[in-house]
Amino acid sequence: MLITRRLEFDAGHRIPSHASQCRHLHGHRYAIEITLSGAIIRTEGAAEEGMVMDFSEVKRIANRMVVEPWDHAFLAYQGDRAVLDFLATLPGHKTVVLPCVPTAENLAAEAFRLLDGAYRDTYGNQLRLERVRLYETPNNWADALRPS
Ligand SMILES: Nc1nc2c(c(=O)[nH]1)N=C([C@H](O)[C@H](O)COP(=O)(O)OP(=O)(O)OP(=O)(O)O)CN2
Numbered sequence: 249m250l251i252t253r254r255l256e257f258d259a260g261h262r263i264p265s266h267a268s269q270c271r272h273l274h275g276h277r278y279a280i281e282i283t284l285s286g287a288i289i290r291t292e293g294a295a296e297e298g299m300v301m302d303f304s305e306v307k308r309i310a311n312r313m314v315v316e317p318w319d320h321a322f323l324a325y326q327g328d329r330a331v332l333d334f335l336a337t338l339p340g341h342k343t344v345v346l347p348c349v350p351t352a353e354n355l356a357a358e359a360f361r362l363l364d365g366a367y368r369d370t371y372g373n374q375l376r377l378e379r380v381r382l383y384e385t386p387n388n389w390a391d392a393l394r395p396s
């Protein structure tokens with residue numbers, strides 16, 4: 249069985265070497281969809297009976313690992329010295345330094361890496377993260393999938 253939880257956040261970014269307008273500082277209302285696989289919990293009387301994982305727990309973990317750190321942050325590539333040096337002049341600015349250029353593809357892969365160890369199989373139902381879908385706009389998204 250697969251379940252998916254969607255969350256949204258706002259962040260700034262730029263793609264420093266982009267040939268067109270994405271090299272400028274700008275922001276998106278990102279959406280992230282987290283898909284987990286697992287068996288339905290059948291333990292009679294358990295709070296999670298009938299679920300793969302409680303959606304509120306999926307949300308709690310996603311908020312802690314990705315959404316809260318990235319929300320209203322500027323997502324910057326560690327090699328983008330011009331932007332990092334500028335942001336360092338703004339006291340207390342929320343900047344997330346990434347090892348990769350913040351494309352939808354790289355953000356999906358980074359979110360997958362951050363979330364993969366956070367969803368644990370506490371009910372013995374083979375719970376695991378299968379996919380992170382990262383929407384940069386309603387029309388543009390990338391999927392990071394568990395390697396098969
Ligand atoms: N493969 C990718 N291509 C592009 C990415 C990306 O992450 N992966 N990102 C961008 C820019 O960040 C840009 O903000 C989005 O580009 P664009 O297609 O121009 O989006 P629109 O704002 O025009 O979106 P609409 O949904 O069409 O309004 C560029 N390319």
Ligand SMILES: [Zn+2]
Binds near residue numbers: 261270274275276384
């Ligand atoms: Zn963009």
